[in-house]
Amino acid sequence: MRIAWIGLGIMGSPMAENLLKAGHPVTGYTLEQHKLDRLAAAGGTPAASVADAVRDADVVVTMLPADPDVTAVAGEVLAHAAPGTLYIDMSTVSPATAAHLATASAAKGVRFLDAPVSGGEAGALEGTLSVMAGGPADDFRAAKPLFAALGTTVVHCGSAPGSGQTVKAANQLIVAVNLQACAEAVVFLRKSGVDLDAALDVLAGGLAGSTVLARKRHNFLDRTYAPGFRIDLHHKDMGIVTAAAREAGAALPVGGVVAGLVAALRAQGDGALDHSALLRGVERLSGIPTEECTCP
Template sequence: SIDLAQAAGDKGIRVLDAPVSGGEAGAIEAVLSIMVGGHQADFDAARPILQALGKTIVLCGPHGSGQTVKAANQLIVAVNIQACAEAVVFLEKSGVDLAAALDVLGGGLAGSTVLARKTDNFKNRDFKPGFRIDLHHKDMGIVTDAARTVGAALPVGTLVASLVASLRAQGDGGLDHSALLRGVERLSGHTTES
């Protein structure tokens, strides 16, 4: 998250909440998505700084809105990784050429940034930390707590939060969140772990 403070005349200091998405690669390439909460004037004043960091920069509402959108982002990412992990195990147990299958899936409606960025992790069982399970566990706690507060049901999100917590409890918290594949493999009796 990036917190930017802007002096606002006699009103003192106002703060924008500006969480980011795009991971390490997005930060290095300065193509992060930045979801901002705060006042329009402060957002306009901070835009040059934000443009140095990202390409998709959107004011999502009043202060706090950026964090809410970031929580929704983490929900979507976790559910997407879990679905990809389940598809990988399903494909492998079915005897399908995994590389070919992921290639064709990536070109269709099932394609996503998650699938594109995590395909090599899945194929190579390379779970070197990028965004760690421990951090996604923290974020899933944020989204489930926030959803409870506003009365939003998250049936799939709550299940995936439990799967993330389970993986963490099994000692995989320091691995990349694509290691959700390990949990699916364990549940399926299909381990190719190194």
């Protein structure tokens, strides 16, 4: 399948490269020239515009930061994609935005899936992402060979538009709460004078163990926060899940608190850091000077 890939960021670039490794021709577009150069070095074809990328594609994939970016690019995609093209948005946006894109795509004769991913930069590099897709089952089956090149957990979450985004919102809720719990445990252990490395070994081997703890262990130990997934983006995602939960009538008592803590960290100037920097917020509350932290 000829793939048009729009958005070559921290996750988009390695994902496009994994499709190239799997033998799929990829034409890519993004705003930064050095990212287009990286795609070309990996064997892909840089495009001069969204229209150029999309024109001859069988599948169009967007992997962009937020709802306004996706909505703006979707207009260009649908203006130039041929009827029958499969359009897959793998960004993290609201379920309502996904439903809107599905309706707009159908009006143009374009098939649409919302298929956000989880696993961060490491999962994108390793091709071990979790892919959660919403949309018609036939379209999911058509896209599955592509998803298999990107992730090891690939699930059709429902035929209703936005089903994948709803599951992704739940995922981001769990990740944020888990990160906050890990951050609080790390500060508690440090303040108590416990060997932190040994303590995390024990926690990782028991019921407290998690993918979050395994992936972010060295961030917590070294207090380094080079962005694999930025606080700015997790702040956006917590807005999505709290709004969607309100619409569904679901209470998020802990999630609401953590959303506030993520927002506070961003307001304190840490939005560009990795979301493991929630540790900095707990350190501030505990009287630990944040200037002691090592940041990129």
